[in-house]
Amino acid sequence: MTDNHRAPTGPAGPAPAVLAQNQYGKAETRVVRITRDGATHHLKDLNVSVALSGEMAEVHHHGRNTNVLPTDTVKNTVYAFAKEHGIASAEGFGLLLARHFVTTQEPIHRARVRIEEYAWDRIEAPAPRPAGTPEPRHSFVRRGQETRVTQITYDGARWEVVSGLTGLVVLNSTHSEFWGYTKDPYTTLPEAYDRILATEVSARWRFHWSDDAEPAPAWDTSWTRTRDHALQAFAGTYSLSLQQTLYAMGARIIEHRPEIAEVRLSLPNKHHFLVDLEPFGLDNDNEVYRVADRPYGLIEATVVRDGVEPRIPVDLSHP
Template sequence: MAVLGQNQYGKAENRVVRITRDGTTHHIKDLNVSVALSGDMEEVHYSGSNANVLPTDTTKNTVFAFAKEHGIESAEQFGVHLARHFVTSQRAIHRARIRVEEYAWDRIEHAGKGAHSFVRKGQETRLTQITYDGSSWEVVSGLKDLVVMNSTDSEFWGYVKDKYTTLPEAYDRILATRVSARWRFNWTDDAQKMPDWEKSYEQTRKHMLQAFADTYSLSLQQTLYQMGSRIIDHRGEIDEVRFSMPNQHHFLVDLEPFGLKNDNEVYLAADRPYGLIEATVLRDGCEARIPADLTNL
């Protein structure tokens, strides 16, 4: 005879981003929240009766609603609020387990602008590819997995619409992307002075981030071009920059069913599908030589 053992259910990996707006200074809490509930759940397993089952979709909605109602002071406190709610509000639920991963962000400091630009902590992987044929060099350096976000100063509207278009125009949105970039040096010959590689990387990354922070964006393509052109303008040792930038979509959550107004505060962070923007920015008169697939390595 078979009997039911330990069991639980819930909604896993709810990606919630909470923006707290203190004037022009913004604060980000970026969490991945998983809910697991257990209690009097024998009948749903034995007979399929859902009489004691709180839908997992409801647990998801609760995560987003609590982000608005209670805010997110810390991952621990947010989890306490959720666990207490599920156990005390549902007679059949005896145990709630809330797992929270928090993704930290550092500010990108930029003079004369509001404090609303961030770079994910942990940051990027630095890369380089050196090719030498016995007489000439090709050095392509870069980075991958540099996650950046502007919590405002981004719009997306005026695009082509057809009968399949459902995306609403946005006049104040989150712009976030995971930057993969490669840049080609114009140092090709031992007779030339070799670049200061460490300084070049530091400064190239700095200009890339500064352009991202300073650009009031009407499209991710525009931001990409500004990042590349700033590198070309400020780093004479670089002739070509190639970017691959997936759009890390953040959608406003509809909280009206819960009687709450979402004033650009609570977002669903969607990891797929995503828009993928790719382009090369060149020094005038130079030819593109970085392979398109190199930015995927």
């Protein structure tokens, strides 16, 4: 009987196993940093994942932990850095962490830091307040499902910073059409000349910056302006297809944000279908829609600055 599980053999016997790419670290360390500025408090809420790689053959082959920085230490570093350095931006905090692990631990050659930032809005203080009492500004409410994300990679010499967002839900109630498409015997979709266009934006953008000798971008300002340009393009495009809208969003970012080299967008089409109200003796003049959550069309593409090679992975769950 043939043994299908036997290792391949050759003149030298069974082929040896070889350790390939490997990494380890601490995933999803939640850290909230509150900065108290008198009656006004500022809040940063991050979810930090760190992955380290380098000279780790001994721990894999022989269980020798000499080169292993415990993942519990990685977690503690995140908390300590939040206290010692504050969190001005997700990108800046990630840079500090990545540099620390690579430059203080000789066996570690590469650090990858992924950060999700959760946004909070202030809750206005109840009125009335006694005369002369400053308005308290220390209550917050979590904002929707939108999440800011960033990934920082450092190899001891060069940086790569990819930032972006997920869960940004947008909708145009008009100025969208879809017609003139290919039809075959299985096509049942009617052409639309005035439809709802809705999507939940996942976006990543890669910065030109990679060298400590160059000034780093203003991370928070860049992220806010980039998001604004994506929204302005979505709202300002008379859309004949979601592909057209996607390209307009990416192109506007490239044209207006010189610090960004590449934009990757993933736009699921959150379908809204007109409800047939005729059985009830009612007209439906683009007023009542049925929202279908699945299946859905998924439109994805990368827009790059002329002359730039794309490097953001297609799978935006792992930028």
